[in-house]
Structures are given as C-alpha cells and as structure tokens.
Amino acid sequence: MRELLPLLPKPSRYAGIEEGACHKNADAVNLRIALAFPDTYEVGMSYLGQKILYSIVNSCPRWLAERVMAPEREAAAVLRAHKAPLCTLESDTPLKNLHCVAFSVTHELCYTNILYMLDLAAIPLRTANRPEDMTACPLVIAGGGALLSAEALAPFMDIMVLGDGEESLPDVLRLLETAMENSWGRSRLLRETRLVSGVYVPSLFGPSASPCGPPTPLFADHARPSRRIVADLNTAPYPVKQITPVGAVHNRLTLEIARGCTRGCRFCHAGMVYRPVRERSVPGVMTLVRDCLKETGFDEISFLALSAGDFSALKTLCRNALDHCAAEQVSLSLPSLRVGSIDDEILERMAELRRTGCTLAPEAGSQRLRDVINKGVSEEDLLLHAQKLLEHGWRQVKLYFMIGLPTETDEDIAAIAELCRKVRDAAGCGAPRMQVTAAVSPFVPKPFTPFQWEAQISSEEMSRRINLLRDIFRGQKCLKLRWHEPAMSRLEGILSRADRRMADVVEKAFHKGAVFCSWADSFDLAPWLAALEESGLDAEAFTGPRTPGAPLAWSHLEAGISENFLLRERARALREKISGDCRYNVCRQCGACDTKAGPSRLPRVGTNAHANRLVFPMRDQDAYLPARDAEGRLICRARANRPPQIAATLTVKAATYRIWHSKTEDCAFLSQLELQAVLDRALRHAALPSAFSQGFHPLPLLSFGRALPVGVQSLAEWFVITLRTALAPETVAQRLSPVLPPGMDVIRVEKFIKSRRTELASKEKFSLSLHACEDDNPAARCFEQFAALDAFTYLRKTKNGLRSTNIRPILHSWESAPPDTAQNQQPRRGGATVTFTADWRTVYLSPLAFCLAILKPLGREDALRLRVRLTKTAQIFAGADVPAPNL
Known part of the structure; x- marks a missing residue:
C-alpha cells in the first residue's frame, strides 16, 4: 500500500507516521x-x-x-x-x-x-x-x-x-x-x-x-457464553502515551472516567448491558490528565462516560482539571450530558477556557413519553439547564429526540417542537434567544432492553412523522431540524434483532456494493432489500413485535441482565411509571450486581465483587436554585457573549523564532492543515511555552511559509512560533526534535523579526527524479522542450470555472545531473535527476502540478504521480539564497 x-x-x-505509534x-x-x-x-x-x-x-x-x-x-x-x-x-x-x-x-x-x-x-x-x-x-x-x-x-x-x-x-x-x-x-x-x-x-x-x-x-x-467485565476500573490499564492522529472526528484527549450506567432508560442498550457502574477515582483521573497531556500535546480533554454528568465526583474532578487546563489553555468538554447534570461553577469555569458545543438529550417532547422511556427529565429541568447555558455565555444548543417510541402519538411529536420553542425563549421576553437544533432519530428496538419485544414503525410512518415535524418547524426563527434517514434506521432495525439467517443477507449485500452504510452519502437500502428477497426473508419478520417468553436470537448469550427485570420494566413503561437510579435508590434486581438476593449473573474472574463502585455515595454538585420574580416566574440573567478569559501570562510575547525543518519520506503526504495540527501538538508535547492570541478562539501564535503540496518532499520548510518565555535556539531544537513525526527533522532554529512573519520566498529550488528510469533521462528532454517555448498555457479549475495561465515564466533555470550529485537525493530505483529553480514572482502553481504539466508527454497523470519524486532543496528571499544543509 x-x-x-x-x-x-x-x-x-495510510502512511503510519503518527507520533506515539508502536x-x-x-x-x-x-x-x-x-x-x-x-x-x-x-x-x-x-x-x-x-x-x-x-x-x-x-x-x-x-x-x-x-x-x-x-x-x-x-x-x-x-x-x-x-x-x-x-x-x-x-x-x-x-x-x-x-x-x-x-x-x-x-x-x-x-x-x-x-x-x-x-x-x-x-x-x-x-x-x-x-x-x-x-x-x-x-x-x-x-x-x-x-x-x-x-x-x-x-x-x-x-x-x-x-x-x-x-x-x-x-x-x-x-x-x-x-x-x-x-x-x-x-x-x-x-x-x-x-x-x-x-x-x-x-x-x-x-x-x-x-x-x-x-x-x-x-x-x-x-452453552451460554457470558459478558466479562473489569470489576474495578482503577485497576484497568489505560494508555498514557497515545497515538496522536493526523486527522480524526474527535481529535482530542479522551479520558474514560466511568463505565456503565444505571439510570435505566428503557430504550438504551448500552445503559443495560454495561452495568454495573464503575467510576475511576479522582486522583487516578488527575494523574492521567497530567501524564496524557504531557505525552500527547492535545489542547482539549473530553471526560468520557455513558453519562458524564452522573459521575459522582464530577465537581471535584472538574475543579482540579480546570485549574490544570487553565495554565496551558487546554479546554474541557463533557459529552453525553444529562439534563441538569452540571452546576453553575462547572459551567463558569468551562466558559472561561473555551465554550465547546453543548448537546442535551431529552429524547421525547412530552413528559408522558419521557416517563414511558424512564428518562427522568422534566421540562423544568431542561429549561433551567438552558437558562444556565445562557447565563454563562452559550448561545447554541443541540437537543436529541427520538420518534417512533412505544405509545408515541402525534401529540408527542408536536411536543418536540413546543419544547424546542421553550428552550429557545428560556431567557424570557427581550433577552437573547438560544439557537436550538433538534436532531431527530427514529427509534430502533434493541436486544437486552425492556423494549426488545416492541415493533419498529415502518419507513413510511417514520417519514410521515418527520414530515409532521418539518411542517411545524417551518418558518420558526432560531430553530433548526435535522433528522436521521428513515431508510438507514430501518436497516438498523432489521439487523439489530436478526438471527443467523441474516448472515447470507449481509454477504449478498456486500457483494452488491453495500459498504459504508452508516454514511449518508454512501447509504443505499436497495442492495439490502434485494439480498433479503434472494434469501427468502421478509424485513417485517425482524422489525415486527416479539412475544414475551418466546425464544430470541440472542437468548443463548448472557449479558448480565435478567429477562424478568426487563419484563418488569416493560410493564412499568406501559403504566408510565418511572424507576429510580439504583446508585441512589432501591435496587431493582437487574442481575448485574452481587446482592443479598444472590450473586451477579456475570462470571467472576478474581476476587472483586460485581457492584456499583462510586467515588462518593451521593453526587457532589450543589442543587441549582433558579431566580424567580415576585410572581414565581423564572428569571434568566443572560450575559453578554464575551470572549473566554485567557490568563494574561499566556499572551506574553517574549521571543519569536523561525524553525527550519525537513518534510521527507511519508511525512511528505501531510497536508498543510494536518501539518499545522501536528506541529501544534508537538510544541505542547515538547513543553515549548507558546504565546496565545486573544478573542473568542485563542490560538498559539504560529505562522507558516508557502504551503507545500501533498506528496512533495522538502529540505527547506519553515514555520514561525512566538513563545511566552525566551529560550536559546538550541534548546528549542533539542525539545522539538524528538516529538516530530518520522521524516520531519529540525534543521536549524533562528531568532526572527516579527515584522517579517509573513514574508514568502520569491524563488524556490527543486530536485526531480523519475522512478524506474535507467540510462535515459526522459525528464531532462521534457524540461528542455519546455524551456525552448515562449509560452505554455495551463488550464486549471477555479471556483469560477476553467482559467488559462501562462506558466512558462515559472521555470527560471534548470539542469540535468546524475542522481548521486543532486542534493544528496536517493531516487527510488535509478533515473537521472533534474534540478530547477521556480520563480513565483509573476504566477504561482503547485510545483507538483507544474512538473506534471512539463512531463505530460511521458504518459497519464496517475502513472506519473507514482514515478515522480520531487524535493524542495532551498528557498530564496529577495535575492538572498537560504539553502538547506545536507541531512
């Protein structure tokens, strides 16, 4: 590959060049x-x-x-x-x-x-x-x-x-x-x-x-394979030194603070099968915070749990973590928040660093339906949470809902829009409005939940209910509606409770091209429906209702949850009865824990008992007491949307450096945006104290020269960094070199004049060789023919269509040289080398595109891309040559 x-x-x-890889x-x-x-x-x-x-x-x-x-x-x-x-x-x-x-x-x-x-x-x-x-x-x-x-x-x-x-x-x-x-x-x-x-x-x-x-x-x-768990999360190994990706959906340090949840949401597979709750100690988490940030250089921490807001010591943990984060401008996010699960002090401290996105999950619009699913959230809880966000400077919130839940009616659907309107207007008349995005997903019955016997509504009914919501949301200011595709949820419903007969369908669908089915732009239900028909199966057999007590496709596996418990919770759902969290309320004998009534259904490996393991017996957060007027109405003191309060010491500009580096081998395939992220983390990892900008998004004061095209190597790249503490150039190089990816080496570090921060080279020197060339030098012939032209018209795509450019002035000079004398480059398998100087004063074009245009007589572009090895060897500023030293 x-x-x-x-x-x-x-x-x-696909290059495998990330820091931290083994x-x-x-x-x-x-x-x-x-x-x-x-x-x-x-x-x-x-x-x-x-x-x-x-x-x-x-x-x-x-x-x-x-x-x-x-x-x-x-x-x-x-x-x-x-x-x-x-x-x-x-x-x-x-x-x-x-x-x-x-x-x-x-x-x-x-x-x-x-x-x-x-x-x-x-x-x-x-x-x-x-x-x-x-x-x-x-x-x-x-x-x-x-x-x-x-x-x-x-x-x-x-x-x-x-x-x-x-x-x-x-x-x-x-x-x-x-x-x-x-x-x-x-x-x-x-x-x-x-x-x-x-x-x-x-x-x-x-x-x-x-x-x-x-x-x-x-x-x-x-006969009955069983789920195995780590009984005590504090004894489980956790990676301090992690791979820092070149690009990821969540490009941050994720720290698991708890595993399991006992809130008892009746639709939630994870909340049932990850029991019991096991919390990591605050000292243990803080040790990981310090060690992991030191080893990775991330600028954001995410505390991970099925419901991070239910961590019993969350306030204590956040106080410690936010003190540490503020010193280095590291932000903290709390995903999977439960409504009302964090108090004012935590929000205040988070807002001082950076306001990350806020997502809440009421799941249903009406209180009746929230009781059916045992969400344990009231409308007042949600509005109070929205008011707290407004008071601390947040202006946007995403609310997750489901449609198609058992017993749902059109009135419950309409209640989603009404609840969103109330959240939008939580600050009251004349105050700032909250921008609310409602994200709606069709309900999928999952095994090992109280709703595992329920039917999934049809695709047509999903579409009808979504369209009903769209009509209600249409024209509403500050409200947006997003929804999960009904066909995708339908397929998830077919697969989630399937038996082994579905394996033939999966294989047939794959051969029909059904891959990346969780991506909207790749999803197509047609191959699946065709595969079902060819296999003699009906989708309704998998999405329809199941009879309580009848054998189920997963009955031979032990999840640690008894079927009697699930049936009791199903009955309570139909009676609209809620069940309390067993961490703080009565045990409902789900089967996951060792109790006086009997041992856990899960296998015990070692001596640790299976039980909820909490840091504190009760949550350490204070109850939020909302302000009310004389008539008892809620008062929201919405603040101005001011920037985060960055520490003054982080904005000190003590010294500026230009750092010259190479970018060779597979590191050449980093894009400019990826390179910026890699260097940002590397500077933190190297303990180089970057100075930060101010405003709503404080960033390290880091700037770059002209972007190098993906796939082009260089022995003469640079970036400029401002530090809040002056260090010797040799110290900067010594700290940074060990944490750079392979193929990126520090060549030299020099003090830099700030006024020249954005100065770009007027000319650059390159070395080009062709893979799989022996005695002949076809590249030299192409350059000779190009140099003899008075003009060369190049067509390139722009946002305004095709644009023609004369690129002949770019070639300032060139010469052919044997491979062993051309800037110490090593062509992969033979082939003489062409060295040339590109002049960017009149027009700029990607040097790789420039070379491919010159080499076009040699064949198709895709074949040439595999053969071309292009390396920048020097940059020239205003007549002064700045060559890169030999590596």
Whole structure:
C-alpha cells in the first residue's frame, strides 16, 4: 500500500507516521496482530477502545499490535487496480500475513465493512472456508459493544469477545501463542478458546430449533457464553502515551472516567448491558490528565462516560482539571450530558477556557413519553439547564429526540417542537434567544432492553412523522431540524434483532456494493432489500413485535441482565411509571450486581465483587436554585457573549523564532492543515511555552511559509512560533526534535523579526527524479522542450470555472545531473535527476502540478504521480539564497 500513497485520497491516513505509534522488530515477537476498525481513519482514530487494546497488547514484549482502518471506496479501487492487499498502518504488512485480525464492532451498520476489509486483505470471509493451518490464515476475532446481538456476523468470526476486552483479549492471545508454538489447527484452537471467560465461539453452535430463536450449543460447557467485565476500573490499564492522529472526528484527549450506567432508560442498550457502574477515582483521573497531556500535546480533554454528568465526583474532578487546563489553555468538554447534570461553577469555569458545543438529550417532547422511556427529565429541568447555558455565555444548543417510541402519538411529536420553542425563549421576553437544533432519530428496538419485544414503525410512518415535524418547524426563527434517514434506521432495525439467517443477507449485500452504510452519502437500502428477497426473508419478520417468553436470537448469550427485570420494566413503561437510579435508590434486581438476593449473573474472574463502585455515595454538585420574580416566574440573567478569559501570562510575547525543518519520506503526504495540527501538538508535547492570541478562539501564535503540496518532499520548510518565555535556539531544537513525526527533522532554529512573519520566498529550488528510469533521462528532454517555448498555457479549475495561465515564466533555470550529485537525493530505483529553480514572482502553481504539466508527454497523470519524486532543496528571499544543509 505504501507505494501507492501518491494515488490515494488523504494519503497521510495510510502512511503510519503518527507520533506515539508502536514500532517493534517484527522478527523479535511471537505474535503479530492487527486491530481493525471497520470505518474510515477519521472515525477509527476517535475510538478509545482500540487505543486501550493497542497499549495493552504492545506492553507485552512478545506481541506486536498494529492498526488498520477501512479504506475509502476510491482508495479501495486503487488497491484493487494495482492488486495490492490491505495492509497495516505501522509497517505496511498485509493482513493475511499476520497471526490475528481483531475487529472493533460498535454498531450494526458496519457489518459489510468487515467483509469489505477481509476481502481487500484476501482473507476468506467465513470461518468455514478458512484453512486449518493457522500459519496460512490469521485468526479473525471481534469485540465491541454490538456483539451481544450480532448473530448476523457470527459465521464470519472465528471468535467473539463479549464485554470488556482488557482481560479477555490477552487471554485469547496467550492461547493463540500456545497454538502457534504447538502447531494446533484452527478447529482445536477454537475448541480450546471456548473455555476462556468472556469468549463466544459461534462455530460451536448448531442451527436454531426455531426460525427466530438462538442457535443450539454443541458443547455443554459453552452453552451460554457470558459478558466479562473489569470489576474495578482503577485497576484497568489505560494508555498514557497515545497515538496522536493526523486527522480524526474527535481529535482530542479522551479520558474514560466511568463505565456503565444505571439510570435505566428503557430504550438504551448500552445503559443495560454495561452495568454495573464503575467510576475511576479522582486522583487516578488527575494523574492521567497530567501524564496524557504531557505525552500527547492535545489542547482539549473530553471526560468520557455513558453519562458524564452522573459521575459522582464530577465537581471535584472538574475543579482540579480546570485549574490544570487553565495554565496551558487546554479546554474541557463533557459529552453525553444529562439534563441538569452540571452546576453553575462547572459551567463558569468551562466558559472561561473555551465554550465547546453543548448537546442535551431529552429524547421525547412530552413528559408522558419521557416517563414511558424512564428518562427522568422534566421540562423544568431542561429549561433551567438552558437558562444556565445562557447565563454563562452559550448561545447554541443541540437537543436529541427520538420518534417512533412505544405509545408515541402525534401529540408527542408536536411536543418536540413546543419544547424546542421553550428552550429557545428560556431567557424570557427581550433577552437573547438560544439557537436550538433538534436532531431527530427514529427509534430502533434493541436486544437486552425492556423494549426488545416492541415493533419498529415502518419507513413510511417514520417519514410521515418527520414530515409532521418539518411542517411545524417551518418558518420558526432560531430553530433548526435535522433528522436521521428513515431508510438507514430501518436497516438498523432489521439487523439489530436478526438471527443467523441474516448472515447470507449481509454477504449478498456486500457483494452488491453495500459498504459504508452508516454514511449518508454512501447509504443505499436497495442492495439490502434485494439480498433479503434472494434469501427468502421478509424485513417485517425482524422489525415486527416479539412475544414475551418466546425464544430470541440472542437468548443463548448472557449479558448480565435478567429477562424478568426487563419484563418488569416493560410493564412499568406501559403504566408510565418511572424507576429510580439504583446508585441512589432501591435496587431493582437487574442481575448485574452481587446482592443479598444472590450473586451477579456475570462470571467472576478474581476476587472483586460485581457492584456499583462510586467515588462518593451521593453526587457532589450543589442543587441549582433558579431566580424567580415576585410572581414565581423564572428569571434568566443572560450575559453578554464575551470572549473566554485567557490568563494574561499566556499572551506574553517574549521571543519569536523561525524553525527550519525537513518534510521527507511519508511525512511528505501531510497536508498543510494536518501539518499545522501536528506541529501544534508537538510544541505542547515538547513543553515549548507558546504565546496565545486573544478573542473568542485563542490560538498559539504560529505562522507558516508557502504551503507545500501533498506528496512533495522538502529540505527547506519553515514555520514561525512566538513563545511566552525566551529560550536559546538550541534548546528549542533539542525539545522539538524528538516529538516530530518520522521524516520531519529540525534543521536549524533562528531568532526572527516579527515584522517579517509573513514574508514568502520569491524563488524556490527543486530536485526531480523519475522512478524506474535507467540510462535515459526522459525528464531532462521534457524540461528542455519546455524551456525552448515562449509560452505554455495551463488550464486549471477555479471556483469560477476553467482559467488559462501562462506558466512558462515559472521555470527560471534548470539542469540535468546524475542522481548521486543532486542534493544528496536517493531516487527510488535509478533515473537521472533534474534540478530547477521556480520563480513565483509573476504566477504561482503547485510545483507538483507544474512538473506534471512539463512531463505530460511521458504518459497519464496517475502513472506519473507514482514515478515522480520531487524535493524542495532551498528557498530564496529577495535575492538572498537560504539553502538547506545536507541531512
């Protein structure tokens, strides 16, 4: 794959150059595994679970874990056209040459992406078709939150890990290591693996006794595989040194402060199957905050939990964390907030740093329906929360809702719009309005929830209810409506409660082109409907109601939640009765914890008991007491939208430096925006005290020279940084060099005059060679022909259409030289070198595009891109040559 980087979209995603990546001698380890994420790099690098497992596996000197993500369709087409297999990011090793490929499965719509990756890797899709010889094909396993009801994926997986993987995955790898040492076949390995706690081996189950029921166990000691959990989160390993991505949906430091939730929302799969609640201690979190920021250089922290606002010591934690963040202008975000779950002091401190986005989830518009789903949120709670946001300077909020919930009526739908209007006007008459975005998703019944027996409404009914909302929202000021596509939710409903018959549908849909089904621009329901018809299956059989007490496709798996508890909660839902959070209220005997009534349904590995583990017995936040007028009406004191209060010490401009650096090898495939993010984190990681701008978005005072095109190398790049503490140039270089990605080296650091911050080179020197040229020098002939022209018209696309430009003046001078004398460059396989000087005083064009235009007589552009190696060697400012020293 690495040789194809010039042709791949967003090539830096496949280069494996991130800071923090693990590189070991492959010959010195016993096991090599790929941690695979079945979505794009941007999504995969936001997933904390993979980072945790990556650190755990690589902490063992005998094992090596590398990463692989699903390449975009365009990238996959390039791989197939060049017959190149899917490879790991770190070492560019084909997946089929590894011992194990472990997928993280987070939702149902990624099933076909797993087959897509296996197919690109030339690994047989089904367990039944994989060879017995374990050296001929890797073990294919899966883990993640969606596996307790993933029978549609079962025939494609050798092993499924249920629950927390911190302990289960190492147990599986130790057994795999034994299998490789003793030359076990795949069948024996799978039989032995059934004895590992938390492991489900699908091939050790036969056909179901009923069409929609569970498969039949073939071994009595593997009849009911169970979810395995880490009982005490404080004892679980956590990665201090993490990979810092070159681009991710959530490009920040994510710290898990708690696992599990007992709020008891009746629609929520995670809230049921991640029980019990396990909170990390405040000292433990703060140690991670300090160590992780030091090792990664991130400028934002996100405290992660199913409901971060329910962390019992949240106020104590935020006080400590925000003190630390303020010293370095690091912002703090709290995703997954529950309405009313944070108080004024936390909001005030967060607003002083940076106002990150705020999302709340009422889930339903009417109080009646919120009681049905056991949301435990009142309208007054929501309005008070909105008022607090307004008082602390927030002006935008996103509210999540579901449609199609059990017992929902059109009046409940209309209540969504009415609630949004009330939030918009929370400040009262004459005060600033809140900009409210309502995000609406159709309800999907999930296994192991009280609503697992309910029907999903049809696609047509989903569309009708969404259109009803659209009509109500139309013309409303400061209100926006966003919705999840009904067809996508319909497919999720089909897959979420499917049995093994659905595996044929998944495979057929994949072969019909259904990949990246969770992306709106890639989603198409037609292949799925065709696959269902070809398989003789009806979608209604999977989305329709289920009979309580009848066998279910997932009944053979133990999630730790009793069916009696789910039925009791379903009955309470239909009576519109709420159930309190068992952390602070009566235990409702769900089955996850050890109680006086009996032990937990979950297996115990070690001596730790299964129970809710909280920092404080009650939440440490103060109750919010809203201001009211003489008539009892709520008063909102909305503040002016002032900028965050950045510390004066962070804006001191003590010294400015120009840092010259190289950008070679695979680092050349970083875009300018990616480079800026990489350097921002590297400066923090290097403990270089950047000075910050002021205003609503304080940023480090960092500026760059002319952007280098993706794929072009350089020995003469620079950026300018202002520090709030003066340091010797040698100290700046010594701190920065170790934290830069491979291929980027500090050449020199010089004090810089601020007035020259934006000065750009008038001319630049380059070295060009062509891959796979032997004695002849066709590049030199092309340059000679180009130099002989008086003019050369180049057509380029602009936002106003095609524009013609005479690019002949760009070529100032050129010469041909043998490869061993041209700026010490090493062409990949032969070929003489052309050196030239580009003059940008009259017109600028990407130097790569300029060279491809000159070399056009040699063939197609895509073929040339694979052959061209272009390196900038010097920059010239106002007649003064600034050459780069030899590396």
